[in-house]
Structure formats: C-alpha cells, structure tokens
Amino acid sequence: MIDIVALYSELASLSKTEQQQRLLPLRQVYREQVLALEKMLSVDDTPLSSSQLLSQQYANHSPFSQDELIGQQVMGFTITQLISNAGGMGLVFLGEQRLENHDTGYIKIHKAAIKILRTNRLNTQQQKAVFYNEASILMTLDHPNVCSIYGVSEVLGHACIVMDYIDGHGLDVWLDNNKFNQIQRFNLFEQLLRAVSYLHGEDLFHGDLKPQNIIINDQGHLVLIDLGLASKYKQKISEDDNHTQDVIQAFTRHWSAPEQVAGHACTAQSDVFSLGMMLHFLLTGSVVANGKVSMLKSTELNAIINKAILNQPDRRYTNAESFRQSINIYQQGMPVAEYSQSGSYQLHKLLKRKPFTSLACVLFVYSVATSLWIVFH
Ligand SMILES: Nc1ncnc2c1ncn2[C@@H]1O[C@H](COP(=O)(O)OP(=O)(O)O)[C@@H](O)[C@H]1O
Ligand SMILES: [Mg+2]
Numbered sequence: 001m002i003d004i005v006a007l008y009s010e011l012a013s014l015s016k017t018e019q020q021q022r023l024l025p026l027r028q029v030y031r032e033q034v035l036a037l038e039k040m041l042s043v044d045d046t047p048l049s050s051s052q053l054l055s056q057q058y059a060n061h062s063p064f065s066q067d068e069l070i071g072q073q074v075m076g077f078t079i080t081q082l083i084s085n086a087g088g089m090g091l092v093f094l095g096e097q098r099l100e101n102h103d104t105g106y107i108k109i110h111k112a113a114i115k116i117l118r119t120n121r122l123n124t125q126q127q128k129a130v131f132y133n134e135a136s137i138l139m140t141l142d143h144p145n146v147c148s149i150y151g152v153s154e155v156l157g158h159a160c161i162v163m164d165y166i167d168g169h170g171l172d173v174w175l176d177n178n179k180f181n182q183i184q185r186f187n188l189f190e191q192l193l194r195a196v197s198y199l200h201g202e203d204l205f206h207g208d209l210k211p212q213n214i215i216i217n218d219q220g221h222l223v224l225i226d227l228g229l230a231s232k233y234k235q236k237i238s239e240d241d242n243h244t245q246d247v248i249q250a251f252t253r254h255w256s257a258p259e260q261v262a263g264h265a266c267t268a269q270s271d272v273f274s275l276g277m278m279l280h281f282l283l284t285g286s287v288v289a290n291g292k293v294s295m296l297k298s299t300e301l302n303a304i305i306n307k308a309i310l311n312q313p314d315r316r317y318t319n320a321e322s323f324r325q326s327i328n329i330y331q332q333g334m335p336v337a338e339y340s341q342s343g344s345y346q347l348h349k350l351l352k353r354k355p356f357t358s359l360a361c362v363l364f365v366y367s368v369a370t371s372l373w374i375v376f377h
Contacts, residue, residue, distance in 0.1 A: 002030050004037065006232065008136045011041055036139065036152050039159075040132035069093060069116065074155045075162045077112045086212070089131060089228055090115040094165060111165035112150060116158050128159060134228035135161045137204065145195035147215075147225045166225070168217035171278075175211075175285055184220070185282045186331065191222035193327070196275060196320035200268040205233045207266060209274035210255040211281065233267045254287070258311055269313035272323055276308025276316075279327075300330055303339040 011019045019041060027034050070093075072079045077095030084092040095112040117131045138149035138161070150162040169177070171188075180188075192214065199206055206213075207229035215223050257273035260266050280288050283296060293305045304326055310316050317323040330336050333353040335346045 002026060002033060004033055004136050004140050008037060008040060008133075011037065033139070036135070039152055040136055066091065069155060072155050074114055074153050074160060075112075075151055077110075077114065077162065079114060079155070083113060089127060089134075089226075090117050090161075092116075095162065111167070112162050113147075113165040114155070114160050114162050116155060116160040130228045131159060131161070133230070134226070137227045137230045138163065141198075141202070141227075143195060143198040145191050145222055145224055146198060146227075147223050164223075166215040166217060166223045168215045168221075168223075171211035171214040171216060171222075171282075174216045175282070182283070186327070187220070188216065188222055189279055189282055189327070190324070192224070192278065193275065193320050193324040195222070195224040196271055197324060199230065200271070200319040200321065203232050204230050205266055205268050205271045206230050206274075207260070207270070208256075209271055209278060211278070231266070257313065259313055267313060268319040269316045271320060272308050272316045272318075273313070275320060275323055276305045279308070280305050298330075300336040300339040303336060304330060307338045 011022060014022065023034050023037065066082050066085070069079050070081065074095060077097050079093045080096050081094050082091060083094050093114045093116065095114045097110040097112070099108045099110060100106070101108070115131075115134075117128060132152070135149060135152045138147065142148065147166060148164045150164070153160050153162055168174070196206060196209070206224065206227060208226055209224075213224065213226040215225055217223075255274045255277050257266070257270040260270050260273075277288055280286075280293055280296075283301070288305075288309060291309065291311070293302045293309070296302050296305070307326075308316055308323055317326065326336065326338065333349060335341075335349040339345070
C-alpha cells in the first residue's frame with residue numbers, strides 16, 4: 001500500500017515534471033490512487049492569509065446555483081437534496097443510487113454525502129488544497145467511527161468528495177434534542193476517543209474537533225467527519241505548514257488549543273485540548289468559560305478535564321489514547337493520579353471499590369497487631 005497522505009505532501013513540493021517522474025513507477029500497481037493524486041495535485045496552492053480566507057468564508061458567495069446541482073450524477077449517485085450549507089468549505093448534498101432487484105422488484109436506495117467545494121475555478125486555490133487534503137487523508141483511513149470516502153470527483157466543473165452518508169445529527173443538535181444519562185454521554189465520548197486515537201495512531205491530528213464535525217445516528221453510533229484540516233503531525237514544520245496553520249487559525253478559534261489559535265505547530269496534544277473541551281460540553285452542555293473547570297460534581301473529572309485543557313501542550317495527555325486510559329481509570333473507580341496521589345485518597349478509593357476485601361484486610365492487620373501486642377506484653 002502507498003501512503004497517500006505522505007506522498008501527497010511530498011509531491012506537492014515538486015515541479016510538475018518531477019511529480020510525473022515520481023508517479024511513473026507507481027502508476028501500474030496503484031492506478032486509482034495515482035489518478036486521485038493527480039487530481040489533487042492539479043490545484044495551485046497559492047498561499048492565502050487567514051484573514052483573506054476568513055473573508056472568503058463569510059462572504060458566502062456561492063458561485064453555483066444549488067438547484068443546478070440537483071439531479072446531477074456523481075460516481076453513480078444522483079444528487080437529490082442539499083444537506084448542509086453551514087460549513088465554510090463546502091456545500092454538502094445527499095446522493096442516491098437506486099439498486100433494483102429484478103426478481104422481487106424491491107428497490108434499495110444506497111446513499112452518499114457529496115461535499116462540493118464552494119468556490120469555482122476562479123476562486124481561492126488554497127481552499128482547494130484544504131479540500132483535497134481532506135480527500136487524501138480520508139482515503140487512507142478505515143475505522144468505524146471515522147467517515148469513509150468513496151472517491152473524489154467533479155460535478156459541473158466543481159471538485160467534490162463522495163463519502164459515506166451518516167444518517168444522524170450533529171453532536172450539538174443531538175444534545176439539544178435528547179436527554180441522556182451520564183453513562184450514555186461517556187459512551188459517546190468513548191467512541192470519539194476511539195476515533196481520535198485511531199487518527200493519532202496514524203500520526204494524524206484532526207485539527208478541527210467540534211460538535212458540528214461529529215455526527216451521531218439514531219442507534220447512538222458516532223462518526224467523525226470533516227478532516228480538511230487534518231495533518232501529519234510528525235512532519236517537519238515547513239513553510240507550507242504555516243499556511244495550514246493560517247487556515248486552522250481561521251476556522252476553529254472556539255474549540256481549538258491556544259497554540260492552534262496562535263498559529264504555532266500542532267500535535268496530537270492540540271486535539272487532546274479540543275477533546276477536553278468536548279467532554280465538558282458533553283457533560284454540561286456548555287463550553288469551558290475561564291480556561292479551568294471546577295463545576296462538575298466529580299472533582300476527579302474536573303482534574304481530568306483540566307489536565308486535557310492545560311495551556312502548555314506537553315503537560316496535557318500525550319494523545320487521545322492516554323486521555324482514554326485516564327477516563328477508564330476514573331470509570332473503574334481506581335485512583336485518578338491527576339486528582340491526588342496521597343495515600344489517604346488511594347485508601348478511600350480502595351474502600352469504595354472493594355469494601356469487603358478492604359474490611360477483611362483491615363481486620364487482618366488489626367488482629368495481627370493485637371496478637372503481637374499480647375505476645376510482647
Ligand atoms: N458524511 C456525511 N453524512 C451526513 N452529513 C454530513 C456528512 N458530511 C457532512 N455532513 C453535514 O454537512 C455539514 C458540513 O460538513 P463539513 O464536512 O463539516 O464541512 P465544512 O468543512 O464546510 O465544515 C456537517 O456539519 C454535517 O451536517
Ligand atoms: Mg465542518
């Protein structure tokens with residue numbers, strides 16, 4: 001298998017001729033991936049500052065009419081309706097493919113989400129680069145909690161990503177509409193941690209974790225979407241990455257880590273910050289106000305979230321997996337080191353967790369001590 005994300009970054013810095021030379025030996029074996037890469041590379045990633053991007057984003061000029069797209073065909077799917085025009089990068093449409101069983105006459109409808117880049121060819125090339133970054137990253141991933149992609153294509157001259165349609169609602173809408181107990185909320189967070197752990201295991205960070213980029217279906221299954229700002233975090237920070245930082249700065253101010261807002265290098269620990277904010281949001285329905293959490297009933301949970309949202313990235317959990325382990329420790333009733341490391345707290349946790357065993361131990365120690373006292377006196 002070729003690593004499309006690494007290859008895309010490598011090729012992006014080469015000239016057209018060098019790109020062709022590099023792709024030539026791969027063309028035979030990885031035909032489809034090479035074709036997709038060529039499509040992605042055909043963009044001119046002229047740098048654009050965050051302020052320019054922001055003004056492009058909110059100018060809200062749609063170069064195409066949405067009606068024009070209804071009925072169009074993409075990768076065997078017919079575009080049937082607009083799902084969302086809320087995102088900065090693209091309009092998302094529903095695509096349907098009707099599969100008829102000739103024996104039974106039964107028609108099965110297969111759905112896809114089709115994200116179409118807002119801009120036309122004359123508009124920002126940098127947005128295109130971010131858009132194709134999403135496609136190239138999604139192509140390499142395979143996890144039940146991360147949206148999978150069918151391919152990249154074009155419709156009426158506009159670039160589009162065709163992906164799995166997740167029939168559900170954004171986390172924010174979901175929390176508004178439903179009443180959940182703590183266990184269900186932790187279950188959702190566990191799924192989110194699994195998705196982000198998977199990305200971190202691939203040396204990727206998501207870069208835009210927020211409730212709108214998380215969809216939950218009616219069965220409570222969570223799927224992470226919108227990987228346009230995701231990047232390989234172990235790469236050397238090059239000048240090109242600075243442009244990506246610009247983009248991140250422009251799009252995620254509310255949920256993102258301080259280093260991200262400041263436009264500095266991001267790592268898995270930048271996602272950990274957003275995850276901490278998200279856990280607070282999941283448990284309380286509100287965002288963290290003054291950079292510190294103290295309102296939750298559980299003081300241990302306060303300590304866990306506070307560690308995740310520390311200002312210095314290297315003092316947070318290393319990645320989503322270590323955050324997950326800490327949550328698991330809390331759920332199992334084990335002592336949470338972030339909260340306290342004192343002996344009395346450890347004993348208190350032990351007594352709560354295993355009252356009978358602890359009582360037996362205390363009685364045993366007591367009887368040994370009493371016997372010794374009798375023997376020596
Ligand atoms: N695969 C999908 N299935 C269902 N809805 C989706 C899917 N992808 C995106 N959406 C909807 O479209 C919105 C915008 O998509 P997103 O990928 O976040 O775009 P942007 O990069 O513009 O923020 C999402 O918040 C969600 O409501
Ligand atoms: Mg989004």
